[in-house]
Amino acid sequence: MTRQAMAGTTLRGELIAEALAMAIIITLGDSAAAMLILYDPSPYATAYWGVCIAWGLAVTIAIYVTGAVSGTHANPAVTLALTLFRGFPRAKVLPYVVAQVVGAMIGAALVHQLFGPVIDAYNVTHGLTRAGGGAAGVFFTAPGAHITPLHAFWDEVILTGILLLGIFAITDEFNTSAPMANASALVIGLLVACIGAAAGYLEGWPINPARDFGPRLFCWLTGWGDAAxxxxxxxxxxxxxxxxxxxVIGAGMYQYLVKPYLPPRTSVAA
Known part of the structure; x- marks a missing residue:
């Protein structure tokens, strides 16, 4: 096999892994959202942390399944930050992002398969329609009470900055306080859950363009129309x-405000 053919095979595997990672995250995460929204009483009515931990564990599982193949970016914001600060190949950025969005759409389709009848019953019960946005919160995010779109934009800048600041710290091999490789997936999942627990009611804490846009695009194609x-x-x-x-801001903060001040690594002569 030629080097070019091997590179093509490797990229194909990476893209499959990115799509699979997002499919896992959305299938489990949006299913938790369905359990919260569609049922009365909701099993999460007084236990919102359960929704947060479900999303976090979905991320953890996705990393364990696909991390050895693609690194499990599973987020265009992560891909962009790794490109700018950690040498991820620029030629792979667009394919990775497309794979992430496709995977999110697949995840949304699986959630629709699981909860489709419940969604329709919920809308009938509450006098809603898909075109009017009925049950859309199962799939994609929206501003919460008192939150304007512009305010939500800055919320997401802050929350995703925290996410990337944490991811860069957790995955830095020179950070002696970071967890070992096998534990980093769990810690990243807990970071996602923590962000949701701290600020999820603002606008659903998307902190990931593919997490929102993939399901939104799926819903646009399946009856939600302009509501999506x-x-x-x-x-x-x-x-x-x-x-x-x-x-970009969060990753840049780690690279320029933390990384230069890590304890120096010294080699010990044999």
Missing amino acids: LPGPDNYWWVPIAGPLLGG
């Missing part, structure tokens, strides 16, 4: 632009 894209008040761009900017 462009969404009320043209909200669709907020969960894309906010995380991309925030991810």
Whole structure:
């Protein structure tokens, strides 16, 4: 096999892994959202942390399944930050992002398969329609009470900045306080859960453009129409632009404000 053919095979495997990672995350995470929204009483009515931990563990599982193949970016904000600060090949950025969005759409389709009848019953019971946005919160995010789209944008800048600051610290091999490789997936999942527990009611803590846009695109194709894209008040761009900017800021903070001051690594002569 030629070097070019081997490179093509490797990239194909990486893209499959990125799509699979996002499919896992959305299938489990949006299913938890369905359990919260569609049922009355909801099993999470007084236990919101359960939704947060479900999302976090979904990320952890995705990393364990696909990390050895693609590194499990599973987030365009992560891919962009790794490109700018850790030498991820620029030629792979667009394919990775497309794979992530496709995987998120697949995850949304699986959630629709699981909960489709419950979604329709919920909408009938509450006098809602898909075109009117009924049960859309199962799949994609929206501003919470008192939150405007512009405010939500800056929320996502801050929250995704925290996410990438944490990911860069957790995965830095020279950070002596970081968890070992086999534990980093769990800690990253807990970081996602912590962000949700701290600020999830603001706008659903997308902190990942593919997490929101993939399901939103799926819903646009399956009856939600304008309620999905462009969404009320043209909200669709907020969960894309906010995380991309925030991810760069958070990763940059680690690279320039933390990494240069790590304890020096010294070699011991044999």
